Amino acid sequence: MKADHNEKEILRGLAANDRKAIETLYRDHFNMIQTLVINNNGSSEEAKDVFQEAMIVLYEKVRSGTFELNCQIKTYLYSVCRRLWLKRLQQLSRFSNTAETDEPLVPVDEDMDDHEKRNEEFEMMEKAISGLGEPCRSLLEAYYLQQQNMQEIAANFGYTNADNAKNQKYKCLMRLKKIFFTHYKNGNGDGGY
Amino acid sequence: MGDIKIIDAIERYIRGEMNPDERLYFENLRKTNPEIDQQVVEHTLFLQQMNRFGEWKKFRSVLNEVHTDLAEHGKINYSRLTGKARVVYLWKRYKRVAAIAAIIAGVTTLTFTAMVNVFSPKADSEKLTELSREFQNYKAQSRTQANEINKIKTGLNNSKSVINDFKSGGTAFLIDGKGYLVTNAHIIRNSSRIVVVNNKNEEFSVTLVKIYAEKDIAILRIDDENYKPVSSLPYAIRRSPSDVAEPLYTLGYPRNDIVYTEGYLSARTGLNGDTLSCQLGIAANHGNSGGPVFNHEGEVIGVISTKETQSEGVAFAIQSKYIFDAVDELKKDSSYQSIRIPVKSSVHGMDVRQQVKKIQDFVFLVKAN
Incomplete structure (x- = not known):
């Protein structure tokens, strides 16, 4: 359960506005999101926007104090980004076949x-x-x-x-x-x- | 103003900056004055929102800083798309649009082309068709040329190889036994190489002596060691005009064998009163161009050149007197002084079959490219 412990540390850091924690999250997860967006009809710039918005969602959640880590941070960020990106695609009426994914998802509604x-x-x-x-x-x-x-x-x-x-x-x-x-x-x- | 002080006090109260006495006093004020109490509640809410807004803004700018940092140090693969990647990205993104646009453009073009074809009037110049023959072997030609090019490229240039394909063809006939031929100018227009073939299928190379484009007459000379000059030609060239309704015949090469066709003189002038030519009632075909038109005395009365596009059996020939004009002009050059146009027909009085037998050896197939 060491990984789990580490992730809790990182989230505590995030809640306390610790820049190191933010950097770690960014470094570990941005590339995955960039791949998701680019493979689905998006650009790097759009990937950056989506990822940063997901980071804000996570930030708000840990700040509210109600966040219980019942999945990996990676899974959570991926689920949020996927939702955000699908919505953006819809707004832009850009077509994509995003639905297929091998990554685990958690409900983020x-x-x-x-x-x-x-x-x-x-x-x-x-x-x-x-x-x-x-x-x-x-x-x-x-x-x-x-x-x-x-x-x-x-x-x-x-x-x-x-x-x-x-x-x-x-x-x-x-x-x-x-x-x-x-x-x-x-x-x-x-x-x- | 009191309001400033109240806000100031509320802010200090919310932040816990008041000393105990002040605080006690303010809390009493709140209890007794509902207006102040409401202001405290409102301002608390406002400050909370401002705080969260501030944090949100700050977090966003931190994210941007982190992003720039990490990208600079290569810890994330962030790259603004440039060059090829950008093209691929744009292609992926816009291929649907591009496809639709292409289809629309295609349909529009086809529609437009079709409309132009349907509505454009046929040009007047198409009333006449030149009777030169287009050889049906462009494909073979381009293949041969491609082969030639390949041979040259690979350094296996075989200079002996001869291009046997000609793009244009017609008929020519001798006006002087030394090898001077008359044909239509339009047959050999823009040609680089011309050969003539007689009815025994012997091929001779010729040089172009002169083109009279406005008369549609060209004079050629056989320059070939295999050619044996003849001392006299059996037929004559007639200088004066013939009579309307005179029976005529022509010999020509609408295909690779010499072909006899007969008809009559319809009019002494050509289309729209053209005085250069005369009208024939004769079934001429492509390839008859340049062919001699004989009357039954064995005299050449014209050089067949065009036919009416719209109606069958109507052809036009350049009047034979223009052959004299052309040769007279040519004779100004001293090297052509020796040309003698035959003016007396030796087949006069023979029946047409006998005439043709004598004449056909001097009528040639012209091939030009």
Whole structure:
């Protein structure tokens, strides 16, 4: 069961954003996925996209803490990638005879649904933030995503003092929150507060 | 503004940055003020989402970094397709489209060609067919040529080998016993090699003396050591026009044996009043081109050249006086001064069978390529 133990280690590393774990996963599994995609009417670039999306699915899953490794990582990634690629082919109306495979598969339907929903949310957020324009985008990213404090931000963005920066940040934040909650309430009928 | 301070406080509260006293105060405020409470809930949700979004973004950029790293160090076989691989990929991807496009293009082309064939008017120039003979052995010819080329290539060049295939053929006849022949210019157009064969199947090589393309007359000379010049020809060339309805016959080589055909003079001019030629009621065939048209006195009254495409039995001959014109022109060159056109027929008064027996030896099959 040593392999199993190793895989658990790697997943723990992945959950903790350990770059070594990410590299290991990437190195061990990318070629297999590339072969899958290229053999089924795709290109290397498309293989890269599909594989990275599958890595995000795995990442989200280990982050949520509910992931139980009941199959090999390889099998899981392969199953997810196959699903993603079939879907992409369908969207592109590109024809392929992908169905045949010797690799074992695990059901990933639920994970895929979760992933799609999250993807949608994140894409919405990305669009909303970039829709704010500058300096709001950089200001909010610096504060909320890069967790810089107001003094640093004021210095970097050329505000005379932290209070000015805070003032500007507040205005940007209100705009973003408005967009976010409009979408959130529309997208989630349960918005129960 | 109070709102700024509230948000600031909420953020510090959520992050746990408040000191215990502040925290107690804020929690009391939350309990007593539902508005603030709701703002806390909302902002918590928002910050959670922002955090996850931040992680997602960061993870994605890490993935890209890792990818670039590994690809650079050759630890994964990532290669943007270039050159042949890209062609193969594109072919795999687009072969269906390509096939469909090819089919459509094919169908369109065929349809278009068919329509052009159906609707295009037949050209006027096709009213007349030149009566030269096309030899039916192009295939053999190209095979022979291929063989020739191969022989040359392999260095086994056998210079003795002779190409026996000719692409064009017709008839010629002597106008001077020294070996001067008249035929149609269109038979030997663009020819590099010309031979004549008599009715005993003897072949002589000839040189082209002169082509009068506008008259469709060519003069050839037999240049062959096996040829024995004859002192006089049994027939004459007639200078003046004949009478309409005069019975005529021609000798020619529509096939490899000499063929006799008879008819009459239909008109003194050719198609559309052409004064160069005259119209004959005679069943001429391809290969009769260049053949002499005799009247029953044994005089050549024309050189058969074309026939009407649309109707059978109508042919046209170049009037014989143009032979004189051609020879007169030729005689300006001193080396051709000796040409004598026969003006007195020795078969005059014989019946046609006897005439043909005497004449046929001087009518030749022309082969040119």
